[in-house]
Amino acid sequence: MMNLIASTAFGIESCAAYELRRLNAGNLQTRNGRIDFTGDFETVAKANLWLRCVDRVYINMGEFRALSFEDLFQGTKQIPWEEFLPVDACFPVTGKSVKSQLHSVPDCQAIVKKAIVERLKSVYHKDWFEENGPRFKIEVSLLNDTALLTLDTSGAGLHKRGYREIASKAPIKETLACALIDLSRWKPDRALLDPFCGSGTIAIEAAMMCKKIAPGLNRSFDFESWPCCDAGIMPRVREEAQAAVKSDEEAGLRIYASDIDYFVIKQAMENARLAGVDGCIHFQKLDYASASSRYQQGFVITNPPYGERLEDESRACALYKGMGEHFKTLTDWSYFVITSNKSFEKFFGRKADRRRKLYNGRLECCYYQYFKRPGENSENND
Numbered sequence: 001m002m003n004l005i006a007s008t009a010f011g012i013e014s015c016a017a018y019e020l021r022r023l024n025a026g027n028l029q030t031r032n033g034r035i036d037f038t039g040d041f042e043t044v045a046k047a048n049l050w051l052r053c054v055d056r057v058y059i060n061m062g063e064f065r066a067l068s069f070e071d072l073f074q075g076t077k078q079i080p081w082e083e084f085l086p087v088d089a090c091f092p093v094t095g096k097s098v099k100s101q102l103h104s105v106p107d108c109q110a111i112v113k114k115a116i117v118e119r120l121k122s123v124y125h126k127d128w129f130e131e132n133g134p135r136f137k138i139e140v141s142l143l144n145d146t147a148l149l150t151l152d153t154s155g156a157g158l159h160k161r162g163y164r165e166i167a168s169k170a171p172i173k174e175t176l177a178c179a180l181i182d183l184s185r186w187k188p189d190r191a192l193l194d195p196f197c198g199s200g201t202i203a204i205e206a207a208m209m210c211k212k213i214a215p216g217l218n219r220s221f222d223f224e225s226w227p228c229c230d231a232g233i234m235p236r237v238r239e240e241a242q243a244a245v246k247s248d249e250e251a252g253l254r255i256y257a258s259d260i261d262y263f264v265i266k267q268a269m270e271n272a273r274l275a276g277v278d279g280c281i282h283f284q285k286l287d288y289a290s291a292s293s294r295y296q297q298g299f300v301i302t303n304p305p306y307g308e309r310l311e312d313e314s315r316a317c318a319l320y321k322g323m324g325e326h327f328k329t330l331t332d333w334s335y336f337v338i339t340s341n342k343s344f345e346k347f348f349g350r351k352a353d354r355r356r357k358l359y360n361g362r363l364e365c366c367y368y369q370y371f372k373r374p375g376e377n378s379e380n381n382d
Contacts, residue, residue, distance in 0.1 A: 001026070003060035004044065005150060006035045008053060011358040012179035015053040023050060036060070041229045044153050045237040048223070049216040052178035052209070055157050058139070058150035059084070066147040067101055069111050072140075075147060076115035082123040084151060086227050088133030091116065093140060100142040112140045112149065134225040155222035161208075162218040163275035164199055171198060172303045172338075174215070176360060177205045183356065183367065184301055184336045188253055191298030193333075195288035197257035200268030200281070202301055207277035210251045214241040248279040254295065258286035288319075289326050293333075297372075300327065300335040306363075307341055320347035327370075335370040344368060 004025075008016040016035050020028055023046050025037040035054075039047070047057045061084075064075040085091055093113045095105045102108050116138070121127060137152035159174040172180075180202065186192055188210040194202045208215060217238065224234050259265050262285045272278040288304075304323065307316025320339075324347065327335050337344065340363050345351055352368040359365065 001038045001040060002044075004037050004039055004047070005058040005060050006037065006047060006051060006054040007056050007058065008033060008035065009055065009173075009176060009179070009359050011356060012053050012176070012183075015179045015182045016051065018182070019051050019053060020047070023047060041223070042233050042237065044223055044229075045221075045233050048154055048158065048221045049214045049237055049241055051158060052205070052215050053175050053182065055159065055175060056152055056154040057158070058152055061138075061149040061151055063146060063148045065145055066142065067145055069102065069107065072102060072108060072111050072147055073115045076112050076140075076149060077119050079119070079149060081116050081119050084226065084228050085116075085120065085136055086133055087120075087124045087126065088130055089136050090131040090133060091136045091138050093138045095140040095142075097142040098144075100145045102142055102145075102147075108140050108142065112138065134227070135222050136226070137222065153221060153223040155220070158216065160219065161215050161275065163204065163271050164201065165271075165274070172201050172360060174201055174205055176338075176358065177201045177303075178209070178215075179358070180301055180303075180336060180338060180367065181206050181209065184299055184334070184369070186299045186301065188251065191254040191256065191293055191295040193256045193258075193291060193293060193298060193300050193330075194302045195258050195286070195291040195300065196302045196304045197259045197268055197283070198264060198303070200257050200271050200283070202303065203255050203257035203268075203281045204272050204275050204277055206301075207251070207253055207255055207272070207280040208275060210253055211246045211248070211277060211280065212244045213276055214244075217241055245276075251280055253280045254298075255281045256284070256291075256293065257281055258284045258288070258291050260285070260287050289322055291326070293330065297332045298330070298334075300330065300333060300337075302336070303338050303360075306339050306365075313341075316341055317343060317347045320344050321349065324349035332372060334372050335368075337368045337370075338365050339368070340365045342366070 010033050013030050017030050027038045029036040062079045066072040093109045095109045097103050139150045141148045265285045269283050272281050305316050307313040353371045354369040356367040358367050
């Protein structure tokens with residue numbers, strides 16, 4: 001068994017932990033920005049293939065106190081890197097340091113690289129390593145003088161599903177879109193509307209969830225080329241995932257996505273096609289104020305413009321006011337809006353029933369959650 005880490009954006013750790021429990025991952029422990037768990041390479045394969053809210057999956061190679069470069073060197077050298085790295089391994093080292101005495105990241109990277117080379121020299125009895133084999137991305141992370149050394153099993157970030165070749169001007173990450181859907185408690189038997197769909201990410205991720213399309217089904221991962229991993233694991237896990245995919249008819253979805261920009265809608269439709277869910281989503285070029293539904297109940301989940309630039313702020317505030325007025329016409333619906341604008345509630349005209357601090361990239365946002373008002377028709381409402 002290996003000690004593993006699933007990294008995630010701050011605020012959505014609970015979503016990632018829930019996904020890992022569904023994969024039967026062992027010994028889960030939630031921390032800020034990460035979930036620690038245990039498993040073998042089959043667990044690694046399933047985690048990379050199925051986790052929707054996670055950025056990357058790492059192998060925890062070791063944690064130790066490092067108050068000096070000597071501490072860092074000796075602690076790194078004690079780790080049995082040869083259990084993973086073959087003689088021709090390509091092992092770039094990245095790093096970060098927060099609130100630690102060893103604050104020079106380039107120096108820390110160089111020390112870790114040197115320590116690993118010294119370890120491998122003693123094992124492989126070589127003085128020079130070509131590094132022309134499979135890639136093993138190593139990260140040294142220092143936090144409060146504790147060094148954490150990890151191997152990145154994913155390679156490219158897990159938000160890169162392979163369907164969004166061209167993104168809109170202000171796209172939301174696929175991993176965050178999934179978290180917004182999870183936190184809303186939307187269910188496939190309810191209508192879902194995104195009136196500011198942009199690249200279509202929220203609608204596409206919702207459809208992929210319901211069709212049981214594994215988010216990593218159409219991409220590769222670094223660990224697949226590692227000699228220490230049984231070559232038969234990933235093909236088997238992929239075959240199982242492919243067999244689990246539902247047809248459009250089985251999914252039976254009512255997902256609607258609209259945007260005022262015709263070219264953005266065309267792009268979103270192409271993204272949906274690449275994701276295999278174009279038959280599940282109704283796209284339309286439409287101003288948000290014209291968005292409506294024949295369904296009495298449903299969910300609005302959306303990522304409207306934030307107005308981060310001064311010249312756009314007044315426009316964004318007018319937009320939020322208009323949203324508040326228009327959403328009232330969807331009388332039996334719940335609304336979920338993410339924005340970095342701290343005045344959103346004031347202009348929307350209603351205090352949120354629940355708020356959650358989230359990060360869209362490095363931008364601090366709030367997820368405003370408005371549930372169906374008490375006293376309204378609650379038939380079939382979960």
